[in-house]
Amino acid sequence: MNAATYYRSSLSAETLKLKNTFALWLAILAPCALVSMNVLVFWSKGQHFVTEGINPWHRFAAQNFGVYALLLMPIYIALLTSLTNGIEHRANGWKHLYALPLPKSTIYTAKATTVLGLVLLSNVVFVVAYLAAGLFLSVVRPDLGFEVMTGLLPVYISVLKLFLATFVIIALQFWLSIRWSSFALSMGVGIVGIITLMVALRWEHIHYYPFAYPFMAIKDFPNETSLQNVFGQEVLLSLGTGLLVFILGYFDVSRKRIS
């Protein structure tokens, strides 16, 4: 058996493990909840948001992005990683997993892929929910101008950038939750991350702070020029440090004695 076979079999087992779990539902429901709340906002008070000369699709996206990048992502990733790895902690599954004829690196990578996949899934759900919400608003609030679907590309690019910019947070939370079974630790780090971000948002070096990467990724939306470069500074930083955390995390976890 080679590494790819190991990885495939491990990953298919991990996906089955998610069946009936809250983690999977969360990945779908969290973006839906956010978007549907903003639908209510636009439905009732849309005229205050969409003013003359503003693309309603962009305005609606920006309305969602703010909360999504600043608040939802860090909390949501913390929840998701600790729920996914919590399956193993709860079932006392680490000893069992590591006594299987699978390389430890495969188990680790397959788990990480699952978490990344869940975050990606919720971003896809977010886009779908966003489109559905816009179409819904074009029906209930025809005056807002949602029937003209233009300029959606920057939205897609922004979501992609947002996803890539969360990579470092995912890697960090993944390591925390695989290392310690405490749910409170993951949530605590997530909340501290958000609070420090809020406090230091105007600090000149904030763009180096990992929890700020998702915010930096959508900050200039819908300014087209900054969106042309998908791999902006925050995305590269996120991918680079994320990969580093991910690899260091592996060495730390594989050293751990299972008892």
Next chain:
Amino acid sequence: MNPFIIETHGLSYSFGKHQVLHDLELRVPKGAIFGFLGPNGAGKSTTIRILLGLLPVPKGQVRVHGQDLTEHRLDILRRTGSLIEMPTLYRHLSGYDNLEMHRRMVQAPQSRIAEVLQIVGLTKDAPRKTKEYSLGMSQRLGIALALLSEPELLVLDEPTNGLDPSGIREVRELIVRLNRDFGKTIFLSSHLLSEIEKCATEVAIIDKGTTLYQGSLQQLYQGTFQSNVLQLETSNNAIAHKLLTDHAYQLLPQQDDVLAVQVQDRQQVAKINRFLIVNGLEVYRLSTHTQNLEELFLNITNRDSATVPMSESTPVLKP
């Protein structure tokens, strides 16, 4: 051909400064039900975790299936099934899904799931969520998981822990059947002697990280049962004592109103009884006392305490 499926040579292990295993020597023959006995904290779990590659081998050598553990961890694990204490069950999934997930990881054929369900007798309960399973069923599902990859060796760490008597019996019968019908070598750890006694063919007794005894269960018994003791109560113990010593019976130090005589076999017990009655004594109680594995175990693992608790076993005759 190497007759041993597990061999350890001078295996030592320590958690920080606390040394758990001292030069542990184990030889597990192929095809055996190997009872791995020791009191809590003797190093049983540590040994098992080392055998499964969960803990590193710091000093000494471990060979499983004739291969060195540090070099061939994956090859060894592929041929080994394990159940460590409580089985790892994902409670939100059905018994079937738990097996399916494990099957994907060990890459066993799909048909194997039905087979192992059949073996452990859970076919009917497979669609139920495992959180509804009783402890005994969970344990059997755990064994089914271990069997998926058709391993030659099963390592079971305290598989009957926490089970009720019927659950214990289910698991024990399963273990015996796996060994007898499927030719699995079973490495079974326990602190319950009664469990091991009923199914093991070979035993190792360890305490404080060293092997105290290793060999077949029969040999262990032979070493124990040579000293059968007959306890007697009669209407006049003083006369009985004199009569028996005069007839060259070996009397043991007396306690209270009970005479203790060394006997070789059951016939001798009947002879003594008749002899005392013929001599006009009333015999109120005759009972043999054999040191069972329990006491032997306590004896071996706890040599400091001189007094072995005497248990009254099967009264031979009551007048």
